[in-house]
Amino acid sequence: MTEAAENISLDDTAVSVAEPLRTHPMSLAVKAANSLQNALFPMAAVFFSQRDEPWAIYAALGIGLLVALMSAGFGYVAWRRLTYTVGEEDIRVESGVLSRAARSVPFERIQDVSLEQSLIPRLLGLVSVKFETGAGGGEDLALKFLSENEGERLREVIKARKDGVTHVSSPGEDSNEPVEAAPAEVIFAMGEKRLLIFGLFEFSLAVFAVIAGLFQYAETFATIEFLDPDRFTDWLTGTGGFLSGLGLVTQIASFLAGLLVFFVVGSITGLVRVLLRDWDFVLERTEQGFRRRRGMFTKTDVVMPIHRVQAIKVVTGFIRRRFGWHGLKFVSLAQDSGSASHDVAPFAQMAEIAPIAEIAGFAVDPEQGVEWQRGSRNYRIDSAIISIILLGLIACGVGTGLYFSGVANPLYAGLILSIGILLAMREMFLWRYDFNAIDGRHFFVKRGWLAPKLDVASRVKLQSVEIARGPLAQRRGYATLKLGLAGGNLDFEGLPVERARELREAILASIARTDFSELSR
């Protein structure tokens, strides 16, 4: 599956009858605009470092112009030399100025075709088309940029050809599948109100990191000593310092005001991020599978065939859970903007999530009569003891160090030991919230106390089963069950060994009944 994208020699094109096509000419403009972005930093660098010279501004502009011209020139040649051909069985892209590369991706291997529009292409009506094959290392084929119509057409053509191919290869299948275009059915959408609530829960401090980063950047170029620690200490505590000059009440008030600002800025950041990312969030059920569209300036449009969903994850946060809000993700081999799992319902009530999971062939709760089971009690005790011993050893080391150096009372090392005891208590406590369950079709793992995470894997879609036991586990009768899942990880530590074997037997029995190649039907 990983070698889906293979190079095929140029003479091999006899089968295809289609014309080689070029990407949209306006994509040159997008590339030029993007290269201007790249030119900004060198421009700023030149400007700031030479700003005492009268010609600094011209030098900076000249560099910008040079970069833009160069990239326009290269871009044009590269554009002339890049063609794509939609053949009978595959899509081919030939590219390269000096060295030519021809890549062929068979339709059968294309998992999803996703369309993505960031701000500038969107203004120009262009779209980036990405063919997801599940190949690792960002090796997916992408065409940048095509017109929106061409993108849609390509997607339809590939879906149609792909269906054609699968039907030819499996003639035994009866044809009562809904081949005729069923109207897309919206199964989940988020309106403005939902997004507002979602945004408030996505409290984020990223903006502070960005601001600090900008200051540091500015500092290196402009030698502005914003973050000079001495300056701050002077300002706060020095003779006639700012803070010490204020009364206690004022100090507390300003501290509270600071907290408030912190909270407001964090909330606004979260809100803005959510609005930008999830604006107009629509999840539809189409004949090809799930189709998700979202985004305010960067619009994305992703299709996920149902049978490619390997497992689902239900996540939540410790506050939003009080209000019943959860998020649903699909695990598949295809990538969703860098992360391995696709957000399909980032902020929804369980009553909305369960039907979506059901369409994908998953359940969020075990069948009636199946009970959640905990891990081994021995594992619970052992992991607590290990925490104590580990931090106890560190405490001994630190205590000895303090004793001989005489820097502080060696009893301070007791603090470290008490952290160890706290960690041990945490292990003892959290053990009560780690569950696993298996029913006829799925394996469930639920972890966590305040914000429990639920992983559900389909028994037949697992790839391998491993029972791993360390030296302690062998003596104390527990084991870690590690499951091979395409596109993700699923394991459970500290299962009683009989339970681990029972689970393995059950899962292997379901796997062996279905061959890998049948999974996609």
Next chain:
Amino acid sequence: MDDTDTELTPLHPNHVKVTRIVAALFALPFVIGSIVLEVVDVLPFGVFVVPVFLLAAFLVIRVPLRRYHARGYDMGEDRLRVVRGILFRSDTVVPFGRIQHIDVNQGPLQRAYGIATLTVHTAGTHNASVHLPGLENSLAMDMREEIRAHIKRETL
């Protein structure tokens, strides 16, 4: 399926020899180093040589044998089971129906002793490839054919 090791097939005895040679090659520089340190006479005789020789002997003679006994496999009707590890035991089962492709590899040492490593690849992120070393070369080939035939049959 229980965990009794009796039902597991042991590897070819030559596997011990190969792992011993590899361990010996690994230990050799340290042994030479310890001899050199003895010759230059920094510390009284035996401070370096004795522990290094003991450790090397343990690594070359004892460990490969124990690891050999800890290893084993089982070709089932529809699955391959691979067991390994002394301290950290791992017991992996890969159903034939989930195997994507199969490799048989032979290093120069392995070739001299007529053994090979069978590697099966799955689509899973964990256990993406499962190695089974120390099989007699012809047996590894046969196992590959058997697994391949099974995949073909199920796919048709």
